[in-house]
């Protein structure tokens with residue numbers, strides 16, 4: 001298990017224990033964290049699982065496909081934007097902080 005800290009746009013923190021191997025997106029859905037829609041269920045075709053990862057996280061860089069899909073959120077995209085369905089939880093990302101955007105459109 002690793003703790004993932006989801007921060008809502010209104011700064012409410014949701015600290016959730018997520019099993020290693022599960023995605024950050026699934027951890028949010030299974031724990032009723034609001035704001036991550038994940039309409040495609042994690043198959044990298046919707047970009048409605050967009051999050052901003054707090055600086056310093058030791059994550060692999062986004063794949064080419066993830067980077068291309070992030071173009072779908074161009075209006076709200078930032079350098080720290082990621083798709084949470086592509087972030088697999090490992091023990092090394094314990095206490096990862098992800099901020100949820102105002103909207104997923």
Ligand code: FES
Nearest residue numbers: 040042046047085
């Ligand atoms: S859930 Fe659809 S791209 Fe992540």
